Amino acid sequence: MKCPTCDGDCVQPAEKVLDEIYGMYMACRTCPTDPVFNKGSPFREKFDKETGRCMKCGKRHLDYVIGHVLTLLKDIRFYPVDASLREVGTPLIAFGFHVPYPPRLGSKSLVLIMDSVTKDIADKIIAGVPEIRGVIKRSGSQTQSVGILDTGSTPHLYDLLSGCDMRCDVISASFGELCIYRNQSRIHIEFNNTKIGKIEELYLKGELDNTSVIDGFCGPGTLGLLSAIGGAGKVILNDAWLPAVENTILNIKINSGILGINLDFQKQDHIKNLVGDEPVLMAKASGRAELLVYHGDIRKLGRVAKDGDICLIDTFPSVNPAEYLSVCRDIAKKVVII
Numbered sequence: 050m051k052c053p054t055c056d057g058d059c060v061q062p063a064e065k066v067l068d069e070i071y072g073m074y075m076a077c078r079t080c081p082t083d084p085v086f087n088k089g090s091p092f093r094e095k096f097d098k099e100t101g102r103c104m105k106c107g108k109r110h111l112d113y114v115i116g117h118v119l120t121l122l123k124d125i126r127f128y129p130v131d132a133s134l135r136e137v138g139t140p141l142i143a144f145g146f147h148v149p150y151p152p153r154l155g156s157k158s159l160v161l162i163m164d165s166v167t168k169d170i171a172d173k174i175i176a177g178v179p180e181i182r183g184v185i186k187r188s189g190s191q192t193q194s195v196g197i198l199d200t201g202s203t204p205h206l207y208d209l210l211s212g213c214d215m216r217c218d219v220i221s222a223s224f225g226e227l228c229i230y231r232n233q234s235r236i237h238i239e240f241n242n243t244k245i246g247k248i249e250e251l252y253l254k255g256e257l258d259n260t261s262v263i264d265g266f267c268g269p270g271t272l273g274l275l276s277a278i279g280g281a282g283k284v285i286l287n288d289a290w291l292p293a294v295e296n297t298i299l300n301i302k303i304n305s306g307i308l309g310i311n312l313d314f315q316k317q318d319h320i321k322n323l324v325g326d327e328p329v330l331m332a333k334a335s336g337r338a339e340l341l342v343y344h345g346d347i348r349k350l351g352r353v354a355k356d357g358d359i360c361l362i363d364t365f366p367s368v369n370p371a372e373y374l375s376v377c378r379d380i381a382k383k384v385v386i387i
């Protein structure tokens with residue numbers, strides 16, 4: 050499947066990613082040993098495209114890649130000579146999972162989030178450092194979530210300056226695995242395994258078996274799709290944030306083999322309001338489970354979704370989930386705050 054953002058090969062089928070993920074970032078037998086750099090102290094080395102690169106597999110250690118970016122930033126005098134590796138930004142591997150060793154990176158395998166960068170410099174990084182897939186400029190503080198807090202709030206976006214921001218996280222639960230793609234400049238960065246634990250808990254108690262689950266704040270679809278592989282018969286995935294809904298539909302397609310479903314319908318003529326109001330059915334899939342994807346305000350979801358067994362409330366950390374309790378109690382017998 051072509052990447053919807055850049056038309057490239059960023060989006061791979063879930064089965065292929067899951068087959069390859071455990072070896073994806075591993076050093077080969079010829080790879081140079083791990084370098085030892087103090088990431089917080091002034092970095093005096095000068096790295097280029099070949100520094101630290103393995104002659105055999107062509108990959109290189111994360112620190113060489115960041116060191117190369119830093120050299121470039123210093124050469125054009127954008128960063129001071131005593132800047133450290135840590136100051137470059139937040140590197141996110143393109144196929145994210147808990148890598149128990151320092152990753153060795155191949156071509157276009159890192160999305161870089163930077164606080165201080167311009168479009169011109171981002172283009173230089175993409176042109177000069179082969180491992181970098183995309184450069185995103187962060188706005189606001191690290192703790193401010195990307196997306197919308199509520200339908201009344203102004204969307205908070207990062208800026209994709211160059212390359213592509215599509216990346217994927219491998220979600221592992223005791224009963225199965227999924228690949229969840231997201232446009233990282235428009236969707237919140239997620240590292241929270243306790244959320245997956247809550248779905249595992251429902252699964253272990255048999256509470257997902259053939260039930261109807263409403264994932265009212267679905268984001269890119271993680272918990273709703275996990276509920277479907279955990280045995281739910283019907284899942285309604287809703288989000289007021291259009292980029293989240295678009296990523297959810299992509300994730301249904303990518304994981305269709307694992308989910309045992311086919312996409313029956315996808316709305317093509319939707320008015321592109323970034324923030325939804327009245328729920329609009331955007332996609333439907335069926336097979337082992339029925340999946341319905343809505344773009345709309347959770348407060349109005351009761352018009353299309355009733356009599357659910359479980360409603361999941363997964364808001365941003367700064368939002369009080371209790372605000373949505375009564376709305377969710379109207380549409381489902383049980384409400385689970387994630």
Ligand SMILES: [Zn+2]
Pocket residue numbers: 052053054055056057058059060213214215
């Ligand atoms: Zn892409």
Ligand SMILES: [Zn+2]
Pocket residue numbers: 076077078079080081103104105106107108
């Ligand atoms: Zn190697």
